[in-house]
Amino acid sequence: MNKIEALKLYENSIKILKNNQHEKGGFYASPPGTRYPFIYPRDHSIDILGAIAGGLMDEAKKGLEFMLKSQKPSGEFSQRYDVDGNDASYKDLQIDGNGLILFALGKYFEATGGSFFEEMADKEFVLKHWETIEKAVEFILMNKNEEVDLIHTINSIHEYPAYEHGFEIYANSACCAGIFAAVKMGQAIDKDMSKWESEAVTIKEAILTRMYSPRRRSFIKCIRVKDKSSNPIGYDAFASAVIDVDAVEYAPAYFELIDEHDVKNLATVKRIHENLWDKEIGGLNRYPELWGRNNGGYGPWCHFTCQLANHYTAVDNQDMAEMYLGWVVDMAHNYLLPEHISTIERFEMWLEDYTNAKILRDSKMTMIENTRNHPKWKYGLAYVTIPLIWPHAEYIRAYVNYMDKFHSQIK
Numbered sequence: 415m416n417k418i419e420a421l422k423l424y425e426n427s428i429k430i431l432k433n434n435q436h437e438k439g440g441f442y443a444s445p446p447g448t449r450y451p452f453i454y455p456r457d458h459s460i461d462i463l464g465a466i467a468g469g470l471m472d473e474a475k476k477g478l479e480f481m482l483k484s485q486k487p488s489g490e491f492s493q494r495y496d497v498d499g500n501d502a503s504y505k506d507l508q509i510d511g512n513g514l515i516l517f518a519l520g521k522y523f524e525a526t527g528g529s530f531f532e533e534m535a536d537k538e539f540v541l542k543h544w545e546t547i548e549k550a551v552e553f554i555l556m557n558k559n560e561e562v563d564l565i566h567t568i569n570s571i572h573e574y575p576a577y578e579h580g581f582e583i584y585a586n587s588a589c590c591a592g593i594f595a596a597v598k599m600g601q602a603i604d605k606d607m608s609k610w611e612s613e614a615v616t617i618k619e620a621i622l623t624r625m626y627s628p629r630r631r632s633f634i635k636c637i638r639v640k641d642k643s644s645n646p647i648g649y650d651a652f653a654s655a656v657i658d659v660d661a662v663e664y665a666p667a668y669f670e671l672i673d674e675h676d677v678k679n680l681a682t683v684k685r686i687h688e689n690l691w692d693k694e695i696g697g698l699n700r701y702p703e704l705w706g707r708n709n710g711g712y713g714p715w716c717h718f719t720c721q722l723a724n725h726y727t728a729v730d731n732q733d734m735a736e737m738y739l740g741w742v743v744d745m746a747h748n749y750l751l752p753e754h755i756s757t758i759e760r761f762e763m764w765l766e767d768y769t770n771a772k773i774l775r776d777s778k779m780t781m782i783e784n785t786r787n788h789p790k791w792k793y794g795l796a797y798v799t800i801p802l803i804w805p806h807a808e809y810i811r812a813y814v815n816y817m818d819k820f821h822s823q824i825k
Contacts, residue, residue: 415740423742424813426749427806428468431461434803435473436497439480441803443494444753449781449799452494452502455481455511456571457804460717462518464807466525467814474522475539481515482543489553491515493569508569509557512550513588517669519547520595523602540599551596554589555613559642563620565589566642570662572700574707577656580638583625584662590617591669618671622678631681633663635701659689660701661718668721674728683725687734695755695795696741698722709778710785710798711756711764716742716805720812727816735820739812742805747790751809752800761785761796 434442440453441461450457458481465474484499485491491511493503519540527534540547557566564581571584578585593614600607626633636656637647644650664686666672667679690699697714723738745755756764765782768774781799790797 415736415743419746420739420743420813423746423749423751424810427464427751427810427813428470430750430801430803430806431465431468431470431810432473435461435477438497438499439476439478440495440497440499441477443804444799444802448784448801449753450802452496453480454494455491456508456514457802459511459514459518460804461807463521464810466518466521467811471522471525474518474525475536478515478519478522478539482519482546485546485549489549489551489556491550505573506568506575508573508585509554509565509567510570510585510588512554513585513590513592513669516547516550516592516595517588519543520592520599523595523599535602537603541603544600544603544605547596547599551593551610554593557642558613558617559639559644559647561645561647562624562637563616564624564637565617566639570636572662572707574705576707577658577660577701577705578636579640580636580652580656581625582636583621583633583660584665586617586621586625587665587669587671590614590621590671593617594671621666621671626678627657630657630685631678632659632685633666633678633682635660635663658702658705659685661686661690661698661715661721662700664721664725667725674725679725680729683722686722694757697745697755698738700754706767708756708760708764710754710781711761711796713754713756713760713796713798714741715754716745716751717802717808720805720808723812724815727812727819730819732820735816739809739816742809742812747788747797747800750801751805752797753802753805754798755790756796756798758791758794758796761798 441458443450443454443457462474462477484495492501493505493508496502526536565586567582567585568579570578570582593610597607597611634657638652638654639647639650640652663682667674692699692714698719700715700718703712719738719742723735726735785796785798788797
């Protein structure tokens with residue numbers, strides 16, 4: 415890995431976070447004038463985690479304030495917001511947003527001292543928003559199926575109900591981790607957390623048993639169930655299991671429900687790497703090409719690549735950590751990271767498929783034009799939506815962890 419370029423990408427990623435936070439606190443998913451000039455709770459929460467890792471605590475707090483104020487009366491957070499915090503959703507419930515916001519808030523609280531440094535911890539902020547935290551947790555638990563103790567979702571991280579409608583692993587891991595974060599914050603301000611803690615433990619156990627396949631030695635993507643109240647779920651109209659490899663099957667470790675060294679996680683990551691590392695371009699794809707939903711062409715995603723770089727750092731595998739993180743550094747264009755990267759051939763194949771099927775939305779036309787006009791097109795690569803803020807946040811986290819672990823070897 416080019417250490418000088420890696421540092422420059424880190425420094426620019428810090429600038430990207432700062433420059434793409436609206437004065438009211440929301441982090442744009444991509445800058446105004448590009449494809450995603452909105453605030454999405456999922457992207458926004460990861461941006462907050464990146465801000466914390468990069469020492470931008472004021473920005474992290476401001477981002478949390480924006481999102482916590484934007485909660486619906488039901489306790490749900492919308493799929494996306496405008497810069498004023500108004501609901502700008504165009505898709506159905508994505509409950510992982512609730513978990514992610516609580517998880518990010520918990521990380522902010524830990525970074526200020528948490529329950530370890532009483533004089534430093536931002537308890538005042540937690541107390542100020544405690545009612546919002548309560549409503550967020552209770553909304554998650556409203557969507558829990560009591561037969562299998564898992565959280566029901568319609569859309570999750572890929573926003574693709576065909577493979578995510580039911581009990582999906584990323585959403586469940588995020589929600590479970592969010593409840594655990596709420597428990598820790600509640601305990602720090604002397605609240606009785608026994609009920610929530612019991613619920614979180616139950617959900618965690620269900621994830622680690624119902625969503626793990628011992629024969630595959632891997633977590634699975636989703637248990638497909640149409641209705642959250644289905645009982646027994648075996649007779650639900652959707653009842654099936656999505657067992658295709660997916661980058662987010664790493665979610666239990668990503669959200670710290672299991673240790674990075676846990677054999678379940680090690681085996682899952684091995685399966686992800688073997689099946690999703692792109693043999694032509696490098697980098698990590700998010701799911702198999704055969705899913706047929708490859709907006710902008712099938713190809714690797716920088717933020718998922720950064721997530722596994724973090725894993726390899728955590729398990730002391732410097733060679734693999736460098737391979738993953740180094741790929742992100744090499745693929746940056748002017749120290750900017752795209753949503754994902756494809757080849758021209760794959761890009762045009764996707765465009766043909768969607769055009770012939772008449773499922774190419776008008777909103778994709780700007781993306782298509784920008785991709786074809788990007789300088790990397792001349793080199794045979796399709797850079798789709800650049801910059802996307804999320805991968806910059808994940809890169810900050812991965813770079814900081816890498817430096818902390820291996821700094822003595824790379825001075």
